[in-house]
Amino acid sequence: MADKNDRMKIEKADKIGFCFGVKRAIDILEKVARERGGVETLGAVVHNRQVLQKLAELGVSVARNVEDIRGDVVVTSSHGISPQLEEEIRARHIEIISTTCPFVLRAQVAARRLAEAGFLVIIFGDAEHPEVRGILGWTKGRGIAALDDKFVAGLGQIPRRIGILSQTTQVPTQFTAFVNKLIDTAFIRDSEMRLIDTICHDIRERQAAAIELAGQMDMMLVVGGHQSANTNRLAELCSQITQTHLVETAAEIQPSWLEGKHRIGVTAGASTDEQMVNEVLKSLKA
Ligand code: SF4
Known part of the structure; x- marks a missing residue:
């Protein structure tokens, strides 16, 4: 997508929005939260604060560890868990709803x-x-x-x-x-x-699309959680090619970054809601 005016061209990477695994995990979690009027997750289900805030509105709360779980059911994240942790949870008679990415x-x-x-x-x-x-x-x-x-x-x-x-x-x-x-x-x-090649194909495509775009831009904005591993990796890859900033929200964009920049590329981590990317694009255009 290209947006042109006299001074600035803003372009979005081809591969953007939730990856398959994160989308699947959020869908499962939202369904369970709606059916039960709320549910706990073991750790953050995705490393993105804005997504977690939305989930909290549905009654999703985060248990930091097994001892923290108060209810009799817990949802585990797309990152998966070890069999030892599974056993520890079951020993407490807590049901596990897994969202482990395939x-x-x-x-x-x-x-x-x-x-x-x-x-x-x-x-x-x-x-x-x-x-x-x-x-x-x-x-x-x-x-x-x-x-x-x-x-x-x-x-x-x-x-x-x-x-x-x-x-x-x-x-x-x-x-x-x-x-x-x-x-x-x-x-x-x-x-x-x-x-055994276990690198996710979504991540491969996302990284390739970001690298390609970065090669044509004066600056890249990578939208996503500061704690998100895949978002940080995208930023690291883009920064090897052009000036790059990782932002969680549009509010983090510093006007000084844009000075003298004519071509700005935007990409996002696998756990970044497309709505957040659109807000960044809107803010850049403004
Ligand atoms: S990035 Fe992780 S959660 Fe998303 S599809 Fe790939 S392996 Fe699954």
Whole structure:
């Protein structure tokens, strides 16, 4: 979409709005909240404050941990949870309504199968992110999450069988670079390495569309939660190409950013409501 006037052209990336998994999670959550007159989620169901505010109006509240859950049912996020956490919740006789994204589920199944087949599972991802914590749980102690190959030095003996997969929202080229380093450092005689591509196709398309647009713009605005991993990654990718700012709302746009800029591109994270993107576009045009 292009909007032109004498001084400024504003263009929106092709791939924008909720991704399939976030939309599905919100639909399930809204339905449950309406039927029950409110429900608790374990942690934030999406990393976007504006979306969470809207959900709160439907009676959705966030339990920070299992001890925090007051009711007898809880909705888990699209990031998925570990089997250990599932067990802990069920032991308290709390029903679980899962909104785990099918692409995250695929990564969980891959991790479980690799671990059961005797592989050390290496996840290219942020060990503190809920999705990665969940996937690690499925390896039942036979997994490691890392963003570089430094962990290899601490392994003692390098295992012969190594399985590698990725957090769904990582950047494909960075994943490939990580795998190449592992081949250089941890590929030993008679070893076996199995690589499973678990990067989500929505994220691939979103990143590719943002990169393409950034190449034609003087500045990019990435709309999304400051805490959202995939939004931050989009901003990081765009900033390698042109001046980039991550904004959660239109109110965060600083007029000084726009000085001397003639072509402004807008993209958004997978958990950003399209309405928020439209507000940013409206504000830019104004
Ligand atoms: S970004 Fe991809 S993996 Fe994550 S919730 Fe969305 S569709 Fe699922």
